[in-house]
Amino acid sequence: MAMKRRAGTILALLTTSALLATGCSGGEEESSNDGELFTKPVTLTWWHNASQDGPGKAYWEKVAKDFSALHPTVTIEIEAIETNQLQRTRLPAALLTSDPPDIFQAWGGGEIREQVEAGYLKDITDQVQAEVASIGKAAEIWAVNGRQYGLPYRMGIEGIWYNKDLFAKAGITSPPTTFDELNEAVAKLKAINVIPIALGAGDKWPAAHWWYNFALRACSVDTLRKASTEAVFDDPCFVKAGQDLKAFIDTQPFQPNFIATPGQNDPTSANGLLANGKAAMELMGDWNRGTLDTVAEDKEALSKFIGWFPVPAITGSAGDPKAALGGGDGFACAKNAPPECVEFLKYIVSPEVQKGYAETGTGLPVVKEAASGVADPALKAILEATADATYIQLWLDTAFGSTVGNAMNDAIVSIFAGNGKPEDVVEAMKAAARK
Amino acid sequence: MAATAVVSSPSRRRRPVSWGNPLTYALAFVVAAVSIAPVVYVIIGGFRTTPQIVADPAALPDPWVWDNYRRVLTESDFWRQAFNSLVIALGTTLGVVVLGVCAAYVLARYTFRGREGLYTFFTLGLLFPAGAAILPLYLMLRDLNLTNSYFAVILPQIAFALPLTIVILRPFLAAIPRELEDAASIDGTGRLGFLWLIVLPLSRPALVTVGILSFVTSWNAFLLPLLVLGDVNLHTLPLGVQNFSSQYTSDTAGILAFTSLAMLPALLFFTLAEKQIVGGLQGAVKG
């Protein structure tokens, strides 16, 4: 008996080590498919960020299925991962290994620049010329040094979402076009006891976007370009942005304790305040239409009172009043992905697929032919303003890359908390650029 | 029944348990209330509707609604996540107990050069923050092609649970009287036979204790599964709670219901095992 049992123990040990051994040698090689397109069977792994059940996620599943139906040699495996997790951990870690996903979410700007410099991405310039032409300027965000490495499927500028009913009640006749008018509106809204502007500083970036807009108004387009590509932040306009922001915060336009208010989580979030008629305005991107819906108690009322106007101009400032901040989502192919990946990418931005995407209401399409898919009046207003903008500056944190972007956002939040100085933002950005 | 001494044994031996004085009860009630009031609130909150909660966060359900719980149980991923949590927790527990008892047995009952060094080597693990090396760990799991499998969570969890397990088990195993081993040896039973036939049955309370501790730790684990289980189909309950609460953001009542249901298994499990835990920690072996 004892013998048998010992044999059992040893067997168990062997199995364990065998397990470890197979684990160690388990890295599989991605066979690169150099031959003709759609001849050999390939599997594309696709990582996107529509992780929540809803029209967005369902739509990508349909797109993948349709593509496989068109090209039976291609199987697409989808992994839907929450944005932060995807961008900050899963994707960077996966790109470091020998087996990254083939096609994945790409945010453009500083991020894609770093990825290109590390040699992660496939140069698709020659294959996607037609698509780039139809997308227009927005495609530049996914290009580095004139070469195209990814394509956007969603793009929009940010502006102020507002409650038309509350504006009428406060006696504000037309949406503010300058900051002076905005300040007046804030005063009028306070008089009728509503929160003038909802702010989700808890998530940091919603607060930081106010600074971005002040910077956009204070800095010339050249200065902003230089900051993005060369990480030079010496221009005094960046300090000016902080000073303007501080002056604006001092007028107390936000709800109490805004520093810990989440951006778009629950009914008490900044989103919830606007969606449920407690606050009159919120600075947000084009995706806000969808997120407002999820937190609204009365969706019908929301769709009646919600409106949108561009971020007001500052009279006498250096910035272009017609410039806007914006951003989008795109996809890129890994360097060693099979060529079918590029075909799939092109399929995603084809007018037909883009139109279907627009109809999901989760964001604005990038190709003009798909504009008819946009039904909501507020979203239509954004689409027009986007077409109207003379210059679209990518969100500064994305443009500057995660490291500088994060330090910048932290320093801005510090101004909101009342213990940071306008100069600190620039200092923090410079320090982070060295980290 | 040598190894069944548990915490209640002293009272069993003495006079029948009496009613305590009112002060004792008053204090005990206060302590218990503070401990479970928030939990009860969450469970009861699950029986309200979100508008009810928004209107008055501190009121009782009126009327009671079962819909939130029904929705969570039928329309969410609750069952799949509970299943994943169970598989991972059982796998971890099994691994920890088997590997832990083998190592602790050697450390407790073999004399050899380097034994104390080996013991210190394991206890060092108590000082490693589980999250500290999470990034290199992730890269390694990914290179081993282990991410998106149960093993990605089970294997590191076993590794991180081993130090405490060994620290608890070693003195327990060492305390088994030497005479028993000598007697076994005279009967022709080797050390491995002794481990199987005598040590394991005798140390059941300690094994149950380390088993429960690793089970609960695994059941509650968050950071590791969050990073290595990208596939939603493999998500565990804590991830489910987090996902649900950020996905159905406006559905406060639903979140409360989901949270309640997610804590129930751990609570039930612990209720059944509470005596064992205290008994095992006490580590009493009546010779």
Added chain:
Amino acid sequence: MTATDSIRYPAGGAEAPPAGSRPARGRRASRRAENRRKWYEIIGLTTPAIAIYVMFVLVPMGFAVYYSLFRWRGVGPPTDFVGFDNYVVAFQDPIFLDALRNNAIIVVGSLVIQGPIALAVALLLNRPFRGRTVFRLLVFVPYVLAEVTVGIMWKLLLTDGGTVDALLRAVGLGSLVRAWLADLDIVIWTLLAVLTWKYVGFAIILLLAGLANVPQELNEAAAIDGASWWQIQRHITLPLLGPTIRIWMFLSMIGSLQVFDVIWVTSVASVRSLGASATMATYMVDNGFFARLWGYGNAVAVILFVISFVAALLFQRFLLRRDIEGAITRRVN
């Protein structure tokens, strides 16, 4: 059995080599065979544990040390060697120093607040009275709940105008209402309260296990001699609980240094980044993952480990000595 023996002495500690080497019998050859066999057993039984421990605990930690010497943002392999710069930067960052201070608050606060509460509750629940088992169970509930669950629960309860505020107003304490999670001066104390609520049960479990080892006969003898309940606790129970208390202090201290989940879920990103609620572990994840400073994040991880290690050594040196084994599990023979 004698009480002192069973309390003070762990079996199989370093001074008392446990059984295992049996008296030599038979000829030298058989002894050698026996010896070889013993080594096979040792190696066979410990290898799986050692392998998995080394592979999933030590190797990643080793990599963390290696990565911490690089300026590395997670793009491409680490190439930009900077030596100990990351460590210097950390200690110059006011937010990291805030995190250190918060950890210190949590370590000390946990010991000072949880200790007396746990002791009082454990003594209370160690008294024989009907229904005791139920009360014990209820008291352990918070400890069993997942950190994420606890975090989300308290976040819901503590939001502005949430349940806690409503309750305070209902009982006429409306003036005490604060922005529990938003006020930068208050949030760390709010979190300390949540942590206390969550973890005091663990201290109680340990202490109850320790109390169960205090021989009832001693108490009874003292009671017969006319000692009051308080006197018995003060002069008999407490001194005998020493090792258990010290082991709890040790585990609590290490846990407080490494605390992550509850803080991460309960406190908001902005408040953490301002330093008001950051701990070393949340700072590490915020920087290492979210700002993508992988080299830097790993340096913070190493600092966290070194601080835990030094704290553990000091504790061991001055308080714990050989209790580590004895207090958790103790022989009664």
